[in-house]
Amino acid sequence: MIELILIIFTSFFLGLFYSFLIRKFSARLQWRIGPLVFMYKDLRSIMGITRIIQPLYDIIKLFGKKTIIPESSRKRLFIYSPYISLIFAFISIFFIPFSGISLLSNVPYSLVIVSYLLIGSLLFMIIGPIASGSPWAFIGVRREAELFLVTEFGFIISLFSMAISKNSLILWEISISEFNLVNITAGLLMFTSILGKLHIKPFDMSEAEAEIVAGPYTEYSGKLLGIYYLTKIFLIYDFIALFISIFIPINTLPIYLSIPLFLIISILIIFILSIIHVLNPRYRIKNALIWYIKIISILCLINIITMVM
Amino acid sequence: MSLLKKSRIYSPWLYHLHCGGCNGCDIEILAALSPRFDVERFGIQLVASPRHADILLITGPMPKQILPMAKRVYEQVPDPKVVVAIGSCACGGGIFYDPENYAILGTPDSLMPIDVYIPGCPPKPEAIINGIVQGILKLSKKS
Numbered sequence: 169m170i171e172l173i174l175i176i177f178t179s180f181f182l183g184l185f186y187s188f189l190i191r192k193f194s195a196r197l198q199w200r201i202g203p204l205v206f207m208y209k210d211l212r213s214i215m216g217i218t219r220i221i222q223p224l225y226d227i228i229k230l231f232g233k234k235t236i237i238p239e240s241s242r243k244r245l246f247i248y249s250p251y252i253s254l255i256f257a258f259i260s261i262f263f264i265p266f267s268g269i270s271l272l273s274n275v276p277y278s279l280v281i282v283s284y285l286l287i288g289s290l291l292f293m294i295i296g297p298i299a300s301g302s303p304w305a306f307i308g309v310r311r312e313a314e315l316f317l318v319t320e321f322g323f324i325i326s327l328f329s330m331a332i333s334k335n336s337l338i339l340w341e342i343s344i345s346e347f348n349l350v351n352i353t354a355g356l357l358m359f360t361s362i363l364g365k366l367h368i369k370p371f372d373m374s375e376a377e378a379e380i381v382a383g384p385y386t387e388y389s390g391k392l393l394g395i396y397y398l399t400k401i402f403l404i405y406d407f408i409a410l411f412i413s414i415f416i417p418i419n420t421l422p423i424y425l426s427i428p429l430f431l432i433i434s435i436l437i438i439f440i441l442s443i444i445h446v447l448n449p450r451y452r453i454k455n456a457l458i459w460y461i462k463i464i465s466i467l468c469l470i471n472i473i474t475m476v477m
Numbered sequence: 478m479s480l481l482k483k484s485r486i487y488s489p490w491l492y493h494l495h496c497g498g499c500n501g502c503d504i505e506i507l508a509a510l511s512p513r514f515d516v517e518r519f520g521i522q523l524v525a526s527p528r529h530a531d532i533l534l535i536t537g538p539m540p541k542q543i544l545p546m547a548k549r550v551y552e553q554v555p556d557p558k559v560v561v562a563i564g565s566c567a568c569g570g571g572i573f574y575d576p577e578n579y580a581i582l583g584t585p586d587s588l589m590p591i592d593v594y595i596p597g598c599p600p601k602p603e604a605i606i607n608g609i610v611q612g613i614l615k616l617s618k619k620s
């Protein structure tokens with residue numbers, strides 16, 4: 169029970185830390201400084217001491233702003249979708265093992281539960297903007313939906329190829345099973361789909377600023393936008409924790425080893441994501457789809473061959 | 478200071494509205510956001526939709542044709558908000574101003590309340606950052 173309460177805070181602060189790190193690493197790679205870890209001494213009285221929790225300040229500020237609900241929107245769907253999306257993302261943290269602690273991941277069919285929860289959260293991130301009735305949101309949502317379909321394909325195949333090769337639908341059993349070749353091939357497949365799901369640079373066409381305003385979130389403001397940001401914080405944690413727990417066998421280690429290892433590996437993953445984010449321009453949606461279909465079909469083929477072997 | 482007020486100071490998001498003008502000021506705004514000055518150190522970000530913004534940056538001498546759009550963008554920024562007029566044009570018409578000119582309004586302060594004026598043609602990025610900081614301080618005082 170105590171673990172379940174602790175994981176709420178852990179996942180929240182890790183999610184905040186990861187989104188800070190993506191901003192910081194991208195800034196450093198672009199020859200900027202990015203949000204400061206230590207504020208300049210003479211500015212501390214006005215500007216605070218550190219900006220490690222910059223994403224949290226953004227969210228709190230958004231909560232304190234007026235929420236505008238457009239006349240042309242379908243109001244109920246527009247208002248409730250962010251909350252439902254947040255609930256899905258929030259519940260899934262309990263079903264994903266955290267570095268050697270099983271939480272609820274040893275209930276039967278936990279793999280299926282997690283995949284449904286994550287799909288649900290992403291789905292309501294699409295449905296809310298559709299209800300906003302803005303043309304920019306429609307264009308963004310169309311791109312998002314197309315991207316969602318191709319990334320989901322790779323995501324599900326990689327999850328269930330792990331399930332087949334480890335002969336279990338329980339996330340905890342998969343995460344403590346032996347490391348083999350399928351871990352690598354399915355891991356690669358999962359990594360490519362995470363790129364699309366977290367809108368890392370070549371695949372951020374759905375939020376393309378300067379092209380379609382702010383994409384799906386054009387009409388969202390104030391509290392509702394804050395809820396979407398909160399959802400994203402939990403989703404970053406979800407995907408990274410899921411990736412590590414399934415494909416990297418650290419859950420069998422004792423806790424004092426597995427927690428530092430979890431942190432190191434997750435920071436490494438964030439670093440790789442940031443490099444990809446900075447180095448790439450934005451794809452058009454057509455190019456992204458073709459890229460995904462090519463890569464996913466090749467990776468799936470390799471995946472199946474390794475599974476049969 | 479309450480956490481909410483602190484967060485308002487720590488994460489101001491800008492929306493940049495170009496109303497006529499020669500584009501000089503807009504280039505300087507981008508310079509203020511570039512790696513050399515890097516305002517993201519203090520959490521300042523340029524956002525794409527006025528609905529996400531806290532601070533509205535206005536440049537240019539306000540041709541009368543753009544008035545309805547400018548007013549609409551101003552109304553789309555959720556409260557609390559601050560408007561910063563950048564450049565001589567937005568402060569009073571600048572080189573475009575002529576009392577007999579039928580096409581130019583000059584400063585937009587009859588249209589919306591302006592909190593900070595930054596003169597200069599174009600103002601330097603340092604001046605723009607200073608103006609934005611004044612705007613942030615005003616923002617933290619609004620409820």
Ligand code: SF4
Pocket residue numbers: 497498499500501502503536537538563564565566567571572597598599600
């Ligand atoms: S103030 Fe000067 S630089 Fe700025 S828009 Fe007007 S004419 Fe151009």
